Amino acid sequence: MIYKARTIPRELEVYQLLNSRKNLLDNERKHLYALQKGYEGELLFDNVTSSVTKAECLILNDLLLPHNKNTFQIDSLIIVPETIYIVEVKNFEGDYFFEKDRLYTSIPPHSEITNPLIQLNRSESLFRQLLQQLGSNMTIQSYVVFVNPEFTLYQAPIIKQIVYPGQINKFLKSISPISLRLDNNHYLLADKLKSLHNPNAPFYFPPTYQYDELQKGIPCSYCDSLEFTTKGSYCYCSVCSKKETMEKRILRIVQHFAMLFPEMKITTNAIFDWGSGKLAKRVIRRVLQQHLNTKGVHQWSYYEF
Numbered sequence: 001m002i003y004k005a006r007t008i009p010r011e012l013e014v015y016q017l018l019n020s021r022k023n024l025l026d027n028e029r030k031h032l033y034a035l036q037k038g039y040e041g042e043l044l045f046d047n048v049t050s051s052v053t054k055a056e057c058l059i060l061n062d063l064l065l066p067h068n069k070n071t072f073q074i075d076s077l078i079i080v081p082e083t084i085y086i087v088e089v090k091n092f093e094g095d096y097f098f099e100k101d102r103l104y105t106s107i108p109p110h111s112e113i114t115n116p117l118i119q120l121n122r123s124e125s126l127f128r129q130l131l132q133q134l135g136s137n138m139t140i141q142s143y144v145v146f147v148n149p150e151f152t153l154y155q156a157p158i159i160k161q162i163v164y165p166g167q168i169n170k171f172l173k174s175i176s177p178i179s180l181r182l183d184n185n186h187y188l189l190a191d192k193l194k195s196l197h198n199p200n201a202p203f204y205f206p207p208t209y210q211y212d213e214l215q216k217g218i219p220c221s222y223c224d225s226l227e228f229t230t231k232g233s234y235c236y237c238s239v240c241s242k243k244e245t246m247e248k249r250i251l252r253i254v255q256h257f258a259m260l261f262p263e264m265k266i267t268t269n270a271i272f273d274w275g276s277g278k279l280a281k282r283v284i285r286r287v288l289q290q291h292l293n294t295k296g297v298h299q300w301s302y303y304e305f
C-alpha cells in the first residue's frame with residue numbers, strides 16, 4: 001500500500017512557474033525538461049506498483065532524507081516484512097549502450113550519461129547509515145528501474161540491480177511476499193522515515209531569478225493566459241473562455257509568490273503588484289484575510305499560510 005504519496009517536487013514546480021514568467025536560460029530549460037521527464041517516469045512506476053503490489057508492503061514515494069548535513073533522495077522505498085527495497089526510477093528514452101561500466105547514448109557523439117548505479121549505491125550507503133542510527137537492522141536491496149518502453153540498452157550487462165521495462169511486473173511480484181506479515185515495527189519505521197522527509201531541501205541545481213525580471217499577472221489555471229475579464233466574482237479567460245472565481249485565481253498567485261519568494265512578506269500591495277494590478281486591492285485583501293493568517297496591524301499587516 002502507498003504509505004507516502006508522491007507529490008510534484010518543489011524544484012519542478014519552481015522551474016515550471018519560472019518558465020511561465022520568464023525566458024529560462026538554455027541549461028535551465030534542459031534541467032526543467034529532465035525534471036519533468038523524471039517525474040513522469042516516477043508516476044508511470046507508481047501506476048504499476050499500485051496495481052501489482054497487493055501483498056504486505058509499505059511504499060514511501062519520493063523521500064528527501066537528511067544525513068550528516070547531506071540530503072539524499074529516494075524515488076520509491078518499499079518496505080516488506082524482511083527487506084527494504086530502494087528503487088531509483090529512470091525514464092530514459094531511446095538507445096543507449098554500456099561500455100566498461102559507463103553509459104552512453106547511441107546517437108553520435110555518444111555522450112556519456114551518469115551511470116544511475118553510482119547514484120543508487122550512494123543512496124543505499126547513506127540509507128544504510130541512517131537505518132543504523134534508527135536502530136534497525138533490516139536488509140536493504142536497491143534497484144534501478146528503467147520505466148520507458150522506448151528505452152533500449154545495448155551491450156546491457158546482466159546486473160542484478162537493473163530492472164528493464166519488460167521486467168517490472170515480474171520484479172514487483174518477486175519482492176511481494178505471500179506468507180509474511182508486517183508488524184508494528186515496520187509501521188514505526190515508516191512513520192519515522194516519513195517524519196524525516198524534508199520537502200524543503202535545497203535544490204541540486206538552483207535557478208537564478210529576481211522579482212523584477214518576472215512577468216506579473218494572474219494566469220488562467222487551464223491555459224496560463226494572463227488575459228481575462230471579470231463579471232461578478234468570476235474571471236473569464238480571454239483565450240480558453242474557462243470560468244474561475246477571483247478567489248481561486250488570487251489564492252493561486254499567492255501560493256506561487258510564497259513559493260518563489262519565501263523571504264518576501266505577503267501583503268495586499270505585494271499581491272496587487274504580483275497580479276499586475278488586474279484585480280482590486282479590496283478583493284485581494286478580503287481573500288488574504290479569509291484564507292491566510294493575519295500578522296501585524298493596520299498598514300503594517302501581512303499574511304502567512
Ligand SMILES: [Zn+2]
Pocket residue numbers: 220221222223224225237238239240241242
Ligand atoms: Zn485559459
